[in-house]
Amino acid sequence: MLFLFLHSLALKYPAMAVFAVAGSDLLPYAIILLFVAFVFFKREHYKKSFLLLGTGLGAGFFVRYVLVDLIRLFVNSPRPFVVLENINPLVVHEATASFPSGHAAFFGALAMVVFLVNKKAGAIFFLLALFVGTARVMAGIHWPLDIIAGIIAGTLIGWFAYLAMQKISEKMGL
Numbered sequence: 001m002l003f004l005f006l007h008s009l010a011l012k013y014p015a016m017a018v019f020a021v022a023g024s025d026l027l028p029y030a031i032i033l034l035f036v037a038f039v040f041f042k043r044e045h046y047k048k049s050f051l052l053l054g055t056g057l058g059a060g061f062f063v064r065y066v067l068v069d070l071i072r073l074f075v076n077s078p079r080p081f082v083v084l085e086n087i088n089p090l091v092v093h094e095a096t097a098s099f100p101s102g103h104a105a106f107f108g109a110l111a112m113v114v115f116l117v118n119k120k121a122g123a124i125f126f127l128l129a130l131f132v133g134t135a136r137v138m139a140g141i142h143w144p145l146d147i148i149a150g151i152i153a154g155t156l157i158g159w160f161a162y163l164a165m166q167k168i169s170e171k172m173g174l
Contacts, residue, residue, distance in 0.1 A: 002144045010138040023135025024091045031128050048174045059109040059161035063154045064102045072097040081140050089140040101142050101150035104133040108154025116162045
């Protein structure tokens with residue numbers, strides 16, 4: 001029901017359709033650029049900045065391209081536009097498995113790394129991750145549970161990656 005409600009908003013209101021398309025396709029790139037700016041803004045030690053950059057992006061890519069793909073081998077969850085007859089996605093997407101959301105997982109990991117460095121900035125990144133996820137539901141390419149599971153998986157991987165970064169940072173004397 002939540003999926004149908006969110007998707008119908010995008011179909012009924014042009015501004016919501018724009019949000020769904022832009023949030024699905026453009027916002028992810030803006031978030032990555034924002035993350036890079038966050039990492040290097042007012043940092044005194046560039047080694048630590050590069051370590052933080054690698055931690056966030058590494059956690060994001062790991063959860064998206066390893067953990068999500070591994071889960072999808074065992075959980076076959078078709079996308080909404082495959083299951084429901086009257087759903088036409090607002091963005092072009094293949095009919096691959098949808099659980100968990102790779103976008104939500106990637107940006108959940110990024111948000112967690114930022115949150116552990118700066119709570120206020122991290123809260124903004126979590127909000128942006130939720131915007132991307134909501135946009136993907138509105139666009140008709142994910143179920144709400146895909147987004148929730150993706151953000152949870154990303155958050156956990158981001159947390160573990162941050163702990164690993166702390167150990168490496170200590171060994172490097174940063």
